[in-house]
Amino acid sequence: LIQAFEAQTTKRGCCSIGSIKANLGHAGPASGLVGVIKTAMALKDKNLPPQINYSEPNPKIDFSKSPFYVNTNLQKWRRNKYPLRAGVSSFGMGGTNSHVILEETPTVDGYKSKGLREILSWHLIVLSAKTETALETLTQNLHGFLKRNSDVNLDDLTYTLQVGRADFKYRRAIVVKDYDDAVAVLSMSNTKRWHSRAQETKSRPTIFMFPGQGSQHAYMGLDLYENKKVYKNSIEECCDILKPLLGEDLKSVLFPSDGKIENATSEITRTSIAQPALFVVEYALAQLWISWDIKPSAMIGHSIGEYVAACVSGVFSLKEALELVVLRGKLMESVAAGKMIAIDLAEDNLKEYLGEGLSVAAVNGPNACVASGSIPLIQKLEEKLTADAIQFHHLHTSHAFHSQMMDPILEEFREKLRSINFDDPCIPFISNYTGTWITNEEARDVDYWVNHLRHTVRFADGLMELLVKYT
Secondary structure: OHHHHHHOOOOOOEEEEEOOOOEEEEEEOOOOHHHHHHHHHHHHHOEEOOOOOOOOOOOOOOHHHOOOOEOOOOEEOOOOOOOOEEEEEEEOOOOOEEEEEEEOOOOOOOOOOOHHHOOOOOEEEEEEEOOHHHHHHHHHHHHHHHHHOOOOOHHHHHHHHHHOOOOOOEEEEEEEOOHHHHHHHOOOOOOOOEEEEEOOOOOOOOEEEEOOOOOOOOOOOHHHHHHOHHHHHHHHHHHHHHHHHHOOOOHHHHOOOHHHHHHHHHHOOOHHHHHHHHHHHHHHHHHHHHHOOOOOOEEEEOOOHHHHHHHHHOOOOHHHHHHHHHHHHHHHHHOOOEEEEEEOOOHHHHHOOOOOOOEEEEEEEOOEEEEEEEHHHHHHHHHHHHHOOOOEEEOOOOOOOOOHHHHHHHHHHHHHHOOOOOOOOOOOEEOOOOOOEOOHHHHOOHHHHHHHHHOOEOHHHHHHHHHHHHO
């Protein structure tokens, strides 16, 4: 409003403010912005400020026969049938005139902030300024404002700071629990929870990254499930689809009751449960972020995580995705037991240690790979690595994913894939199989998803593609 008003006024203009029944005064030979601010404050406080230095009216103005009068004393501004409104006019010396009408903020009982303001029970305060000194002053001013206004709605305050303020070079982010915590943390004597840095304003894309198996645990996402409607609805939708596929309600594993924690902890390590559980949580989290208008420019997933990316991108429907994930998990669990170990070696160096029957299951970084195979062969590999003082650690998996031990299940999985109605991705995402951007042909190809299950997860290559494109 202020920007639009300034665009229509001149620096030499003057401003007068009035309502139907009150003249709020004259802003003087300044921009109409002064009048906008003065009127906004009058509406906020519901007070009519007096016209200073007024003694008697111009005899040519017959106030007695008009609805207007000159207000000479501070008085309450009371509404009757309609909301409080005020007009702000600016008359430019060159003939450029403008007029805006302001109305009081509506009051709604039980008002609850929505959208980006709903970020857990904590609040993110973001500040930015053109100089480091200005940032410190801004922080002090906010601290003082909060101390003077104990009834402030932190949801509204943080929302306005996030979306209603310009982004400048010097920035600060502070996470607070409630009003008292905000006042304490914003104090200049409590700076340990401040996160400050200088950052040039730049348009940056948002990339959604979905993890793979091994990161699951009971109660993951519980706070979101209890407090975020979009997240909860997504979990419920997925679990309803999964009930006939799994033969149980996945929520009993994700959010077990006190007496079933041990059983849920054991269940969620099973591949046939872990993969659907991860998919559901990741999908629900993606829907929550999208509901906050935080939408991905691109996506990448690790193994099962790519199914979430493909589903969010529209390659297959949610129901089809869950059917594939359930079958994939059950088939993987049906093969002979195996082991996977993470090793601090580059891919080419690791291959020198691998004999027949072992596979490079994943390349996660320049010197971070995963070997996969039968238990006896992995044990022999561990002996070699120990002898050469090469670091490794076991992954919490019961089977040798992305290895030749998956070969017996490939045809059955292929048959299921033939029943899927594939579509082109509407959001670009990285392929684990090729390590680069997936093509429309690959996304719709049955063989691609079979190879994706069997072959190396080229996660490091995918990350490099993202870095090259977006940095």
